[in-house]
Amino acid sequence: MEENFDASVLEAPIINVIPPGPKSLKLLKDQEEYETSAVNYPKYFKIAIDKAQGSTITDVDGNVYIDLVTGISVVNLGHNNPFIRRRVQEQLEKVWHTLEIPTEIRVNFSKKLLSTLGFKAKLLFTTTGADAVEAAVKIARYVTGKRTIIAFEGSYHGITAGTLGLTGANRFKEFNPFFDDRVVKFPYPYPYRCPFKDCLNEILRLLDYAMSNPGYLGGDVAGILVEPIQGEGGYVVPPKGFLKGLKELAEKYSVPLIVDEVQTGVGRTGKMWAYQWENIEPDIVVISKAIGEGIPVSMVGYREEFNKLPTGFHLGTYRGNPLGLAAGLASLEFIEKYNILPRVERLGKKILEELSEVENSHVGDIRGLGFMIGIELVRNGNEPWSEGTKIVIEEALKRGLLVYKAGRWDNVIRLMPPLTIPEPLLNKAVEILKRILNSI
Numbered sequence: 531m532e533e534n535f536d537a538s539v540l541e542a543p544i545i546n547v548i549p550p551g552p553k554s555l556k557l558l559k560d561q562e563e564y565e566t567s568a569v570n571y572p573k574y575f576k577i578a579i580d581k582a583q584g585s586t587i588t589d590v591d592g593n594v595y596i597d598l599v600t601g602i603s604v605v606n607l608g609h610n611n612p613f614i615r616r617r618v619q620e621q622l623e624k625v626w627h628t629l630e631i632p633t634e635i636r637v638n639f640s641k642k643l644l645s646t647l648g649f650k651a652k653l654l655f656t657t658t659g660a661d662a663v664e665a666a667v668k669i670a671r672y673v674t675g676k677r678t679i680i681a682f683e684g685s686y687h688g689i690t691a692g693t694l695g696l697t698g699a700n701r702f703k704e705f706n707p708f709f710d711d712r713v714v715k716f717p718y719p720y721p722y723r724c725p726f727k728d729c730l731n732e733i734l735r736l737l738d739y740a741m742s743n744p745g746y747l748g749g750d751v752a753g754i755l756v757e758p759i760q761g762e763g764g765y766v767v768p769p770k771g772f773l774k775g776l777k778e779l780a781e782k783y784s785v786p787l788i789v790d791e792v793q794t795g796v797g798r799t800g801k802m803w804a805y806q807w808e809n810i811e812p813d814i815v816v817i818s819k820a821i822g823e824g825i826p827v828s829m830v831g832y833r834e835e836f837n838k839l840p841t842g843f844h845l846g847t848y849r850g851n852p853l854g855l856a857a858g859l860a861s862l863e864f865i866e867k868y869n870i871l872p873r874v875e876r877l878g879k880k881i882l883e884e885l886s887e888v889e890n891s892h893v894g895d896i897r898g899l900g901f902m903i904g905i906e907l908v909r910n911g912n913e914p915w916s917e918g919t920k921i922v923i924e925e926a927l928k929r930g931l932l933v934y935k936a937g938r939w940d941n942v943i944r945l946m947p948p949l950t951i952p953e954p955l956l957n958k959a960v961e962i963l964k965r966i967l968n969s970i
Contacts, residue, residue, distance in 0.1 A: 540954055542586045543930020543962070544594040550576040551591025574923050575932065582609030585951040587932065596959045598945045599932045603761070603793045603902075606820035607864055608948040614823050614860040621856035628852060630655075639855040642862050643821075644831065646802045649811040651831040654839075655850035659792040659818035660688025662828040663696065663755075665844045666814045670753030670786045672843070673836045678747060680737070680754045682718040684763030684938050687755065687790055696755055698763065698938075714740070714747060718760060719768040722895040722906060730769040734779065741783045753786040753814070754779070758804035761793035764937035765904025765944045767897050773808040786813035786833070793902075796820035797865050797949050800875030800900035807899070823861055827854025870949050874900045877956060881945070884960045888967045892918055903945040904936065905967070914939035918970060925966050931959055 550558065557578035561569070577589040585608055587595045600606060607614060621635055628636075640653050654669070656662040667679055681687070685698040695713045716737055719729045726732040737754075740747045754776055760766040773789070780787035789812040794804035798820065805812055813836070818828035827850070865871065878900040885896045885905065892915060894908035907918035919935040922943050926933050936944040945963075947956060 540952060542594045542596050542955060543958070544592075545928070545930050546592045549589065549591070549593055549927055551589065551593065553590040554578040557590060574920075574934065575927065577927070584608045584610070585948045585955055593930065595927070595930050595932045596951075596955055596962075597932045598947050598959055599934045600946050600948050601824060602819070602934070603798055603946045604819045604822075605824050606796055606798060606949050607823060607861055607870075608950040611823070611864070611950070613864050614857050617856045617860035618825070618853050621852050624852070626851070626853050627848075628850075629847075630850065633852060635852050635855050635859065636850055639859040642859055643817075643829075646862065647815060647831050648803075648806065650834045651815075652834055652837045654830045654832065654844060656818075656828045656830060656844065657826060657846050657848050657851075658688075658828055659816070660690045660693045661846065662792070662816045662818050662830050663687045663790060664690065664692040666788050666790075666816050666830045666832070667692075667696070667753065667755065668844060669814060669830065669832050669836060669839065670788060672839065674752045674785060676750050676752040676785075677712045678750045679713050679752055680741075680747070681713050681715050682756060682760075683715050684718050684720065684760050684766065685715075685755075685757055685790075686760070686762035687757075716740070718763065718766060719772050720760075720764075720766050721769060722766075722897070723912070730771055730775070734772075734775040737776075737779055738782075741779060741785075751783060751785045753788050755788040755790060757790045758794050758807070759799065759899060759902055762936050764906065764942040765898060765902055767899055767904075770808070773805055773810050777808075777810045777812070780813065786836070788812065788814040788816065790816045792816055792818045792828075796861060797871055797874060798900060798902050798946075800871055800878055802865070802871065804899070821858045821861065822851075822854040823857040825851065825854040825857050827851050827858060865949075868950075874949050877901070877953065878903070881956070881960055885964065885967075888964055890968055890970065892970055893967055898945070901945070901947050901949055905943040905945070906937065907941050907943065907970075914941040916940040919943055921970055922963075922966055925970075926963065929962050929966070931962050933963065 554577045580588050580590045587597050656665050681696045683698045687693045687696040695711050717733050719733050777787050789805050791803050813833045815831040894912050895906040897904050907915045909915040936942045
């Protein structure tokens, strides 16, 4: 792999001082003085970062951690990847901000990205994942002339005023009562907690009934918005056939199927796009996070026949940032050059096999696809155990491992390794995690 850039940190994890060390505590205190009380991640990761390389992060006290968080599935190809860094530096020498005026990087990126989608599409550049979701919903409503969006319980599509109504987690709504309310949510097929005997087909039948019934949604559906695997909802992998069933319903009622690939895309599941596991062609795809490898950039790919949007349909000064597009083009080429996807599929299965050896009644379910693994913690049978995730995150940090939580009840540990993580380092991380899970 490119200069074997992860090899120098194979000795990780290294804990010189039990975190948080004194230097980290000082910077955490300074941050608290200058920034809002609304910051989230320092409450779980009580460290201050000095540098990051490949699959590791080093704090200011000299501790080296194996990173299974990757900025919430953003730095998919490893921190400071030299292949990507070089391309961004080359672009930096040319131009790092433009409007919609064409540049070589903009055209080359667009051509490459569109070639991966599997259907004939056009791109609309946006700035963040939430912005891209808003644009996708606007496109669906514009081309159909309808308003209601079908979304799913447990989903996460952003918490802006335009996306909050689409997101399934009600706890975010208490902060902002003004949101898009032309949304109807249906159950997401959650195999571990599904109340139906036939989870997949009963939900699809429920959708079919609602979309066909004039007294319910019939005639007013503008689109179906779905995550191929729920991210913040707990890394919930639906039964095979769910996306295919949604696509059939979308075609039956002539509405767009909008697939949110913000967290699942760019190789995270072992396919470039998670919808490709079911061989479907969505009508609209939402793309962000890993496509910029840490540089904020996002976009919407939509079916070519929808290309009747008026000038200025969705504006934004920073859309299509050249540095982000350079990182994006380099990422797509890197994945192809080093044949990353089969590796992710193979090692993802290995992680699931290793974790299946955990023997603890608090581990209710282990699921995933590729490098998108969820471990659901429970107590008293299958009651969600949110305190358990705090214990695991804190204990992992002390042992030099970064993991994070998800889930409707914050009771799922999610693993998001870099797609490039060396196998020996991944083996170490899994062994540490197994010891923690067996001991809680």
